[in-house]
Amino acid sequence: xxxxxxxxxxxxxxxxxxxxxxxxxxxxxxxxxxxxxxxxxxxxxxxxxxxxxxxxxxxxxxxxxxxxxxxxxxxxxxxxxxxxxxxxxxxxxxxxxxxxxxxxxxxxxxxxxxx
Amino acid sequence: xxxxxxxxxxxxxxxxxxxxxxxxxxxxxxxxxxxxxxxxxxxxxxxxxxxxxxxxxxxxxxxxxxxxxxxxxxxxxxxxxxxxxxxxxxxxxxxxxxxxxxxxxxxxxxxxxxxxxxxx
Numbered sequence: 196x197x198x199x200x201x202x203x204x205x206x207x208x209x210x211x212x213x214x215x216x217x218x219x220x221x222x223x224x225x226x227x228x229x230x231x232x233x234x235x236x237x238x239x240x241x242x243x244x245x246x247x248x249x250x251x252x253x254x255x256x257x258x259x260x261x262x263x264x265x266x267x268x269x270x271x272x273x274x275x276x277x278x279x280x281x282x283x284x285x286x287x288x289x290x291x292x293x294x295x296x297x298x299x300x301x302x303x304x305x306x307x308x309x310x
Numbered sequence: 311x312x313x314x315x316x317x318x319x320x321x322x323x324x325x326x327x328x329x330x331x332x333x334x335x336x337x338x339x340x341x342x343x344x345x346x347x348x349x350x351x352x353x354x355x356x357x358x359x360x361x362x363x364x365x366x367x368x369x370x371x372x373x374x375x376x377x378x379x380x381x382x383x384x385x386x387x388x389x390x391x392x393x394x395x396x397x398x399x400x401x402x403x404x405x406x407x408x409x410x411x412x413x414x415x416x417x418x419x420x421x422x423x424x425x426x427x428x429x430x
Contacts (some may be wrong), residue, residue: 199353226416228416228417228418230418230420237420237421237422237423238400238402238420238423239420240417240418240419243417251417253417254417286353286354288353288354290416293416294416295342295361295404295416296361297416298356298359299356299416299418301346301353301354301355302353303351303352303353304353
């Protein structure tokens with residue numbers, strides 16, 4: 196079966212532009228997570244969805260970051276007015292249900308470069 | 311708050327030699343511990359996890375880890391490594407309290423990673 200997919204795989208954008216990153220979770224997975232992997236900060240949690248709602252947005256670094264999930268499936272992470280410090284690999288993961296006992300399956304990530 | 315420390319940023323080892331990647335955690339609540347592997351240009355893959363029960367956990371690709379509560383450690387070991395084990399390894403923790411506070415989500419806190427380089 197298909198795993199978690201993310202698009203685009205690479206994105207280069209100019210400082211100040213908005214970007215949208217997409218995540219397609221494994222079909223039937225109700226929980227979806229976004230993480231960011233950067234040289235300075237390592238791997239950090241951004242936001243978690245259960246269905247279409249986001250009970251935990253505590254990792255979003257600023258109000259320039261937002262995310263939504265529609266139909267309990269696809270999720271988009273939007274970064275407005277990008278800054279150079281936003282350059283990182285953005286990883287998406289999904290699990291069958293929320294909670295510790297359910298493995299998170301990770302996508303290959305979107306590498307974002309802000310010039 | 312929870313945190314994970316991986317003291318070794320890089321570990322070089324010869325093929326067929328044993329290896330140990332160290333992981334220490336801090337948490338004020340019960341923890342659940344994970345090791346993930348990331349091959350170049352790929353996403354993270356779960357190697358093994360400790361949730362409860364036996365403190366010795368066996369995972370995929372011949373890896374195992376031991377949960378040591380008194381030393382707050384969860385070191386990863388393999389008795390004989392292969393070239394294909396070259397990758398970055400991440401230790402992660404989630405906590406029951408965190409799950410309650412985050413609406414049931416399993417938010418993972420990761421260490422900074424250890425690059426394992428297997429040489430011939």
